[in-house]
Amino acid sequence: MADTIKLEVSRYSPETDAAPHFQSFEVPFRRDWVVLDALNFIKDKQDGSLTYRWSCRMGICGSCGMLVNGEPKLTCATFLADYAPEPIRVEPLRNFPVVRDLVIAMNDFMRKLQKMKPWLIRKEEKPVSEGEYLQTPEQLEAYKQFSMCINCMLCYAACPVYGLDPLFSGPAAIALAQRYNLDSRDQGAKDRFPVLSQHDAIWGCTFVGECTRVCPKHVDPAGAIQQYKLTAALDWVKSVVMPWGGK
Amino acid sequence: MDVTTHDVLLVGGGGAGLRAAIAVSELNPNLKIAVVSKVYPMRSHTVSAEGGAAGVIKSDDSLDEHAYDTISGGDWLCDQDAVEAFVKESPQELLQLEHWGCPWSRQDDGHIAVRPFGGMKKMRTWFAADKTGFHMLHTLFQTTMKYNAIFRYDEWFVTKLLVDDGRVQGVVAIELMSGKIQAITAKSVILCAGGCGRVFPFTTNASIKTGDGMGLAYRAGAPLKDMEFIQYHPTGLPFTGILITEAARAEGGYLVNKDGYRYLQDYNLGTPTAKPVLRSMELGPRDRLSQAFVKEQEKGRTIDGPYGPVVHLDLRHLGEKLIISKLPFVRELCTKYQNVDPVHEMIPVRPVIHYMMGGVSTDINGATPLPGLFAAGEVACVSINGANRLGSNSLPELLVFGARAGKAAAEFASSAKPISNSILAQAFDEQRRIENQFLRNTTGRERISTLREEMQTTMETSAGIYRTESSLAAGAKTLRQLQERSDNLSLDDHSLTFNTDLVAALELSFMLDVAESMVQSALQRTESRGAHQRTDFPKRNDEKFLAHSLVFRAADGRPRVEYLPVRITRWPPGERVYGQPAQKAGAS
Amino acid sequence: MKSAAATPPYTLNHPRWYRKRVSTYWWLQRWEYLRFVLREISSVFVAWFVVLTLLQLYVVSRGPDAYGEFQNFLKNPFIIAFNVISFLFVVFHSITWFNLSARAMAIRVGGKRVPGFLISGPNFAAWLVISAVIAWLLLRG
Numbered sequence: 001m002a003d004t005i006k007l008e009v010s011r012y013s014p015e016t017d018a019a020p021h022f023q024s025f026e027v028p029f030r031r032d033w034v035v036l037d038a039l040n041f042i043k044d045k046q047d048g049s050l051t052y053r054w055s056c057r058m059g060i061c062g063s064c065g066m067l068v069n070g071e072p073k074l075t076c077a078t079f080l081a082d083y084a085p086e087p088i089r090v091e092p093l094r095n096f097p098v099v100r101d102l103v104i105a106m107n108d109f110m111r112k113l114q115k116m117k118p119w120l121i122r123k124e125e126k127p128v129s130e131g132e133y134l135q136t137p138e139q140l141e142a143y144k145q146f147s148m149c150i151n152c153m154l155c156y157a158a159c160p161v162y163g164l165d166p167l168f169s170g171p172a173a174i175a176l177a178q179r180y181n182l183d184s185r186d187q188g189a190k191d192r193f194p195v196l197s198q199h200d201a202i203w204g205c206t207f208v209g210e211c212t213r214v215c216p217k218h219v220d221p222a223g224a225i226q227q228y229k230l231t232a233a234l235d236w237v238k239s240v241v242m243p244w245g246g247k
Numbered sequence: 248m249d250v251t252t253h254d255v256l257l258v259g260g261g262g263a264g265l266r267a268a269i270a271v272s273e274l275n276p277n278l279k280i281a282v283v284s285k286v287y288p289m290r291s292h293t294v295s296a297e298g299g300a301a302g303v304i305k306s307d308d309s310l311d312e313h314a315y316d317t318i319s320g321g322d323w324l325c326d327q328d329a330v331e332a333f334v335k336e337s338p339q340e341l342l343q344l345e346h347w348g349c350p351w352s353r354q355d356d357g358h359i360a361v362r363p364f365g366g367m368k369k370m371r372t373w374f375a376a377d378k379t380g381f382h383m384l385h386t387l388f389q390t391t392m393k394y395n396a397i398f399r400y401d402e403w404f405v406t407k408l409l410v411d412d413g414r415v416q417g418v419v420a421i422e423l424m425s426g427k428i429q430a431i432t433a434k435s436v437i438l439c440a441g442g443c444g445r446v447f448p449f450t451t452n453a454s455i456k457t458g459d460g461m462g463l464a465y466r467a468g469a470p471l472k473d474m475e476f477i478q479y480h481p482t483g484l485p486f487t488g489i490l491i492t493e494a495a496r497a498e499g500g501y502l503v504n505k506d507g508y509r510y511l512q513d514y515n516l517g518t519p520t521a522k523p524v525l526r527s528m529e530l531g532p533r534d535r536l537s538q539a540f541v542k543e544q545e546k547g548r549t550i551d552g553p554y555g556p557v558v559h560l561d562l563r564h565l566g567e568k569l570i571i572s573k574l575p576f577v578r579e580l581c582t583k584y585q586n587v588d589p590v591h592e593m594i595p596v597r598p599v600i601h602y603m604m605g606g607v608s609t610d611i612n613g614a615t616p617l618p619g620l621f622a623a624g625e626v627a628c629v630s631i632n633g634a635n636r637l638g639s640n641s642l643p644e645l646l647v648f649g650a651r652a653g654k655a656a657a658e659f660a661s662s663a664k665p666i667s668n669s670i671l672a673q674a675f676d677e678q679r680r681i682e683n684q685f686l687r688n689t690t691g692r693e694r695i696s697t698l699r700e701e702m703q704t705t706m707e708t709s710a711g712i713y714r715t716e717s718s719l720a721a722g723a724k725t726l727r728q729l730q731e732r733s734d735n736l737s738l739d740d741h742s743l744t745f746n747t748d749l750v751a752a753l754e755l756s757f758m759l760d761v762a763e764s765m766v767q768s769a770l771q772r773t774e775s776r777g778a779h780q781r782t783d784f785p786k787r788n789d790e791k792f793l794a795h796s797l798v799f800r801a802a803d804g805r806p807r808v809e810y811l812p813v814r815i816t817r818w819p820p821g822e823r824v825y826g827q828p829a830q831k832a833g834a835s
Numbered sequence: 836m837k838s839a840a841a842t843p844p845y846t847l848n849h850p851r852w853y854r855k856r857v858s859t860y861w862w863l864q865r866w867e868y869l870r871f872v873l874r875e876i877s878s879v880f881v882a883w884f885v886v887l888t889l890l891q892l893y894v895v896s897r898g899p900d901a902y903g904e905f906q907n908f909l910k911n912p913f914i915i916a917f918n919v920i921s922f923l924f925v926v927f928h929s930i931t932w933f934n935l936s937a938r939a940m941a942i943r944v945g946g947k948r949v950p951g952f953l954i955s956g957p958n959f960a961a962w963l964v965i966s967a968v969i970a971w972l973l974l975r976g
Contacts, residue, residue, distance in 0.1 A: 048739030134357030226939030
């Protein structure tokens, strides 16, 4: 195995460039280095203007999502050894505006998360002095998977619907809404329904399934969306057949 | 220059910051709150905490016992009135978080489950699988979205506190996206910017832990307290420094040396048993475990790995089922980053820097001596952690003191005078300083990464687990030189759009300030206590040093140390005893 | 590189983000997207078989002459080729459908989630059995 490996990194500085272009760097090849280590090496030793986000480097903060050879990945969890000796192409996440080099604008994503009312909604709050809301391990299992999302946005980079229709709420936002809908302590499913049952939310999803494939935390947002489609459809049938309401 | 104004401003959007923001809004919904964070809040380092949060809820447990464990764990350097308030409010805060939706792990009957943890005599650590910090942070962040009064400045880097008329009146911050530098004024400011693990080379801490909050307070004239007390977590992965949670030991993991021997029994930590015994062996306090590692290394009984000496954490006897249900993240981290499956192999681990017990000096309500400035979380030092923090005390600390600081800051802001007009001049000065020293400077010679690495190496050799007068004095001298060299930095990036080179330079200057204050405090504390171990002064000296060190920034930029006595209420200083043979586990 | 010594162009949070245009041929750029589009197109071929079946029923009702003409039409090599392609697409459609529907349902038995293959498996089995029965009925006569 050679001692170095080539990285082709997308560069874009709005003050000087009209569009992104690639720049090649040669970095040392180490077995336990991830792509993020290579980027840090470039920034520290070769070109301090290389700009990217990172923080925890253990796959839990969600900062370092980028395209590695066209595939959305967390660069802190993507090993150089899996690509060597071929050069590695690093680009900013697809479907987002590029601010600088590998940094994309997240404003739209943050807005969509908030739109889903991602907090516990209750008709009546129990005072803290009365203790916890009881929740069995089975009830916790019902939504636990959807609570694992680290907001890394790899699913948005993978979703062609989001690429074609920027109004689409996207996998992570809907999965987060579903996390609260399925939480046994939550009573806000009715409040989220008008936001979710829209063309720019669940009905825009055509179950491509790429979001689930790229998710580093196995949240399965595609599953969350389809499951909610069933729920929403059944709720609609119930409201037609039993317009007087009823459980 | 643009100026925006708020009532309460938080620097940092992690667990403490978000909890404080909610507390302000709950107390007074009319107050306008700004959360200014250099990263989006869900990236804050709270997210990586794994093990759990301690709060007394079981009937066989008591607040006094939690307090005693904390105080003895802190080697009697904790302010006991603060500890008493902390242990009382911790379960309430954790329950409040549960009401906000935090997915705590449960017993079969639906009640909150607790697990044993290092240094705690009873089981009182609440947990959410092994991603407690992640779930806490996301619950808090999603809950803050409910409050319209909370306005977020995401990816704004605070460079300076604005102080006028003897009180803090806001900050100067850079909007990273556009490079715009502006003043954000506020009647009170709460620092929640976290610790400073990145002054050391091997750390569990994320890249963002660069002591910004401590540096800001230090430069504004507020003292930093107990800076010499830095915690090494005994089990971090070599090379990456990634944390392997204490919960792995709480579930029953063993630490063994190269002979497969559970070496902790040689260091007054009890006798080895098959199942974990609270406050004994692998469940001893973190400082003692880290010190045991160094001693084993001196005896030549550690294993030589490609990145230095390690010992082994053995989880194999726990079985696959338990590891998958209670420690799934540990397994994922080990297989991915160490190529080791803990179900079948032992994990190589070594002590890595994890937490700062010290920080911005605050009182029991989060107020610093500087009016208008408050602090909460790892950036602050109340102190409840004393000379050594117990695992699972820092997450509830965020909540308890975040809430307290929020309330105190809200009250201060409600009755504060309007912002002075002269603040703007200071902001302009700061803008010019940043432009001249960094953005427009083309004559610099020093690379940021070179100085940073030298600082880290210096800290590891001079202020590591064991320190001496000579190592600390040499460290102080090198750091002074690095400070001078850092005036001559050369940036590769002069652009305005998301300039992370500029951020790195600003962070380096904060880190150097914090590092100097740590080394100076360590130099002047001529005793050994908790995480601060001097081989030239190996004993604890309660007559002289039952006090907190307060370090101020002198006019020439150097650190100046004073002392403040520890507040003792009900627990006079005693011996820290772990692993008593007569002690049986409360529930194994 | 432009020097920052010139007046910094401070923008009020509208810096020049670069938005890449999504190409009309986005679905050719990755194998996963192409497979998705083929999956969606397969519904056209499902519709074709439905139309074919309806035509057959109509033609049967018109009597043996009309039916004979229809059979000649079906023997046309282009139609045979088209039907073979359609058949492959319909098989692809069914396989993907059964796999996807398993993921769209979260069925829990005794607190644990029923694994996907236990939902799609019986579907596949039923499909094969019913197809075998119909094939036997049609081919034995």
